[in-house]
Amino acid sequence: xxxxxxxxxxxxxxxxxxxxxxxxxxxxxxxxxxxxxxxxxxxxxxxxxxxxxxxxxxxxxxxxxxxxxxxxxxxxxxxxxxxxxxxxxxxxxxxxxxxxxxxxxxxxxxxxxxxxxxxxxxxxxxxxxxxxxxxxxxxxxxxxxxxxxxxxxxxxxxxxxxxxxxxxxxxxxxxxxxxxxxxxxxxxxxxxxxxxxxxxxxxxxxxxxxxxxxxxxxxxxxxxxxxxxxxxxxxxxxxxxxxxxxxxxxxxxxxxxxxxxxxxxxxxxxxxxxxxxxxxxxxxxxxxxxxxxxxxxxxxxxxxxxxxxxxxxxxx
Numbered sequence: 044x045x046x047x048x049x050x051x052x053x054x055x056x057x058x059x060x061x062x063x064x065x066x067x068x069x070x071x072x073x074x075x076x077x078x079x080x081x082x083x084x085x086x087x088x089x090x091x092x093x094x095x096x097x098x099x100x101x102x103x104x105x106x107x108x109x110x111x112x113x114x115x116x117x118x119x120x121x122x123x124x125x126x127x128x129x130x131x132x133x134x135x136x137x138x139x140x141x142x143x144x145x146x147x148x149x150x151x152x153x154x155x156x157x158x159x160x161x162x163x164x165x166x167x168x169x170x171x172x173x174x175x176x177x178x179x180x181x182x183x184x185x186x187x188x189x190x191x192x193x194x195x196x197x198x199x200x201x202x203x204x205x206x207x208x209x210x211x212x213x214x215x216x217x218x219x220x221x222x223x224x225x226x227x228x229x230x231x232x233x234x235x236x237x238x239x240x241x242x243x244x245x246x247x248x249x250x251x252x253x254x255x256x257x258x259x260x261x262x263x264x265x266x267x268x269x270x271x272x273x274x275x276x277x278x279x280x281x282x283x284x285x286x287x288x289x290x291x292x293x294x295x296x297x298x299x300x301x302x303x304x305x306x307x308x309x310x311x312x313x314x315x316x317x318x319x320x321x322x323x324x325x326x327x328x329x330x331x332x333x334x335x336x337x338x339x340x341x342x343x344x345x346x347x348x349x350x351x352x353x354x355x356x357x358x359x
Contacts, residue, residue, distance in 0.1 A: 046235040046266065046356070047073045049349070050228055054079045054247025055094040056111035057273050057281050058240030059101035061348070062172075064341030065238065066102055068349070071171025073235075075228050076102070079242070080157070080176045081184035081213055081250030084196050086134050087125070089144040090151055093196075094247065095161055095176060096143060103168040111281070114139040133201045158222055173224065177251040180219035184246055185212045195246065204283040208290045211245055216253045221260065229260040236352030237261050239270035241333065243284045244303045245291070258307065267355035269310035269348055270326075271333055272297040276316035280334065297321055310351045312344070327355060 049069060053062050053076055062076050078095045085091070093112070100106035100114055107113045117137035126132035136144065143164065150160045156179040165174050184195040188206030198206055228234060242248055252258050261268060274297050279285040285295040293299045297317040301308060301324040308326035314333040321328050329351040335341045 046233050048228055048231065048233045049074050049236050049238060050225070050234055050261075050264075050266075051076045051238040051240055052079075052242075052248055052251050053077065053094070053098060053240040054242030055082070055097040058094075058242035058247060059098045059106075059111070060335040060341050061238070061240045061271060061344060062098055063101050063104070063338075064335070064343075064345030065349075066170075066172045067338075067342050068345045069172075074172040075224065076172055076174045077222070077225055077251060078161075078174060078176050079247045079250050080178065081182050081216075081246065082195055082199075083181075084183065084194060086196070087131065087136070088148070089136075089141075090148045091134075091136075091144055091196075092147070092157070092161075092176070095157075095174070096140070098174055099143075099161070099165060099168065099170070102165070102170045102172060102174060105168070113137055134196060158224070175222045175224050177225070177257075178219040178222055178254055180215065182216045182219050182250055182254070183214045184250055185214055186210075187212070199283075204286065208287050211249075211291075213250050213253050216250065217255060219254050221254050221257050226256070226260055229264040232265070234264045234266035235356070236349060237264065237266050237268045238348055238352070239268065239304070239308075241271040241273040241280065243273060243282055243287070244300055245284075245287055248304075252307070261307065265359075267309040267352045267359075268307055269312065269352045269355070270301070270304055270308055271312045271344065271348060272300055272314065272317065274300055274317075275314040275334060298324055301326060309355050312348055312351060327351070 082093045097112045107115045157176045186198040187210040288295040297313045298321050301311050311326040312329045318330045331347045
């Protein structure tokens with residue numbers, strides 16, 4: 044019997060686009076999406092999970108298409124009011140979005156795990172694929188700039204990625220355990236492919252891979268590991284990837300991203316713009332259109348990625 048399950052590692056906006064494509068070309072029970080939680084933080088007394096939330100809204104197809112994050116048809120009365128009262132309004136929470144954070148916080152305080160909360164919310168929003176946090180244990184990404192260490196959301200949102208990045212750390216990661224469903228899937232012998240979505244390798248994918256046992260479980264699964272480059276023609280499709288890579292001493296290119304993943308990769312999907320720039324990549328390279336501007340693009344790239352994984356599996 045051929046292997047069926049696809050395990051996709053994802054951050055927020057860019058990764059969510061491919062996750063949606065995968066969810067539309069695969070049966071619901073054949074996709075497990077693993078969300079980065081290093082971006083999670085507490086704000087205004089609420090537990091915020093930005094990447095889980097983006098993936099949830101995108102997979103439910105209720106996301107804001109203009110921003111790629113947040114809910115569509117959003118209103119902002121809460122933020123306007125809290126700003127007028129002198130409260131912290133630098134991290135924008137829309138009125139519809141706020142309901143999710145309030146409910147998550149309530150359930151977590153009752154003792155539910157982040158996995159349990161996420162699963163139930165996805166069910167209520169009609170999401171068929173499984174979406175799970177990378178861990179139910181607390182992991183927090185920190186950034187060291189010229190002025191010292193700051194929380195990731197302080198760097199990313201409040202300071203708009205302006206500080207020069209000298210170092211990254213994932214607080215709590217060495218005490219964290221992979222979420223149970225992830226390990227069960229990787230050990231099942233039924234994994235068709237592990238897909239690394241086109242997310243920032245430093246702040247979206249590496250927190251997942253840094254959890255003790257995660258990288259080893261991926262390798263031991265026997266499934267081909269295929270990543271999609273988040274950089275096209277030397278430029279980031281979204282976010283501070285290129286800036287961050289240069290500041291951390293890496294080449295800001297599709298080849299540079301592949302080098303960061305190293306021998307974990309079996310396959311690598313890059314855009315036509317980088318076809319002549321990935322000769323040193325050790326993984327088997329597939330050339331495709333990787334810019335996803337439409338639903339058709341998302342589905343097509345998902346199929347290309349799965350075909351690349353299947354081709355690799357046939358060579359094993």
